[in-house]
Amino acid sequence: MTEIFAALAEPNRFRIVELLRSGPHPVNDIGKRLRLNQPQVSKHLRVLKNVGLVTVKPRAQERVYELRAKPLKEFHDWLERYRQLWDARFAELDELVVGLHKKEKINDRRKRN
Amino acid sequence: MTEIFAALAEPNRFRIVELLRSGPHPVNDIGKRLRLNQPQVSKHLRVLKNVGLVTVKPRAQERVYELRAKPLKEFHDWLERYRQLWDARFAELDELVVGLHKKEKINDRRKRN
DNA sequence: GTTGTATATGCCTTGACAGGAATATTTCTC
DNA sequence: GAGAAATATTCCTGTCAAGGCATATACAAC
Numbered sequence: 001m002t003e004i005f006a007a008l009a010e011p012n013r014f015r016i017v018e019l020l021r022s023g024p025h026p027v028n029d030i031g032k033r034l035r036l037n038q039p040q041v042s043k044h045l046r047v048l049k050n051v052g053l054v055t056v057k058p059r060a061q062e063r064v065y066e067l068r069a070k071p072l073k074e075f076h077d078w079l080e081r082y083r084q085l086w087d088a089r090f091a092e093l094d095e096l097v098v099g100l101h102k103k104e105k106i107n108d109r110r111k112r113n
Numbered sequence: 114m115t116e117i118f119a120a121l122a123e124p125n126r127f128r129i130v131e132l133l134r135s136g137p138h139p140v141n142d143i144g145k146r147l148r149l150n151q152p153q154v155s156k157h158l159r160v161l162k163n164v165g166l167v168t169v170k171p172r173a174q175e176r177v178y179e180l181r182a183k184p185l186k187e188f189h190d191w192l193e194r195y196r197q198l199w200d201a202r203f204a205e206l207d208e209l210v211v212g213l214h215k216k217e218k219i220n221d222r223r224k225r226n
Numbered sequence: 227g228t229t230g231t232a233t234a235t236g237c238c239t240t241g242a243c244a245g246g247a248a249t250a251t252t253t254c255t256c
Numbered sequence: 257g258a259g260a261a262a263t264a265t266t267c268c269t270g271t272c273a274a275g276g277c278a279t280a281t282a283c284a285a286c
Contacts, residue, residue, distance in 0.1 A: 002124050009119035010274080021195060027233060040275060042234055047273095061232040061283045069199035076192050076199075079185070082134060086182035086189075123244080140263060153245065155264055174253045174262040 001078065004071060007051045012036060013044045017067065020054065024066035114191065116164045117184060125149060126157045130180065133167065137179035 008014050015034050019025060025033075031041045045065055048054045053072075054065045121127050128147050132138060138146075144154045158178055161167045166185075167178045 002122055002127050005118045005127070006122035009115055009122045011115050012274090014115050014118070021198075028231090037276075038233070039235080039277080043274080046234085058283090063233060067195075067198060072192070072195050073199035076189075076196070079189050079192060082180075082185050083189070085134075085180060086186035125244090141261095150246075151263070152247085152265080156244080159264080171253090174260095176263060 001075075003051045004053065004075060007047055007053060010044070010047075012040070013048060016041070016044055016048065017053065020065060020067045024057075024064045026059070026062040026064050028062070030065070114188075117166065117188060120160055120164045120166060123157070123160075125153070126161060129154070129157055129161065130166065133178060133180045137170075137177045139172070139175040139177050141175070143178070 008017065012034065016030055019030060019033060027041050027045065028038065030036070030045075031038050034041075036044075045054065045056075048065075049056065052070070053068060055068055057064045057066065121130065125147065129143055132143060132146060140154050140158065141151065143149070143158075144151050147154075149157075158167065158169075161178075162169065165183070166181060168181055170177045170179070
């Protein structure tokens, strides 16, 4: 999981992933669109491939890179476990607790958890 | 966005975030549970705070750190834009297109995009 | 096979960052 | 106010990764 984050933490790699969201692209195409030197594009793509975020398919001399669904879905599933944090229902509950806390000086339910 | 990734790319910071999912914790508590030295915990928490992933509330000498909903929701929203990649419907459509491609030699719809 | 195009790899330098240890700061207790 | 507890900050060192540049490899067309 942290490997995925590390891969996406690099701004240019992030841009590459965003570009690939529109579909597969060959290396040179990526370089031109994002104004990156070819070697750096290849290196970034290697990193993305090593963590499983992309796959390659050769087409003549070209190498066409494509986003992989699986790691992104796992990523999404992981984030789902945090949903309670921003769900409206939870937020309201949180407000309620804060209110009670102010008025009645009860212990915060999170105390020492 | 990439700042969030960078923050979560560090394994110990990731563990801290996972721990905080269960609710707010003071620094020392985090250190003991994750077997980390106190200075490192403080440093990691500072990074998490700088990118907006956590907030602090003082309680006597303790500093209680808590996850923030907003960046996690934004994170989630960003990932939603990739949903098409793993949605079953899309996968089926993809298979269909591949099938047509093999049989009829039509152009791949992604070609040269 | 030679040339041209597309991509990958290697080397080098530089900057960023994590952990360890020591120290400073804040707040509580008495 | 003195000492203790909890946390933050600083300095140091080693490691790792990114970009620039040169070069190697793969495939194509003739």
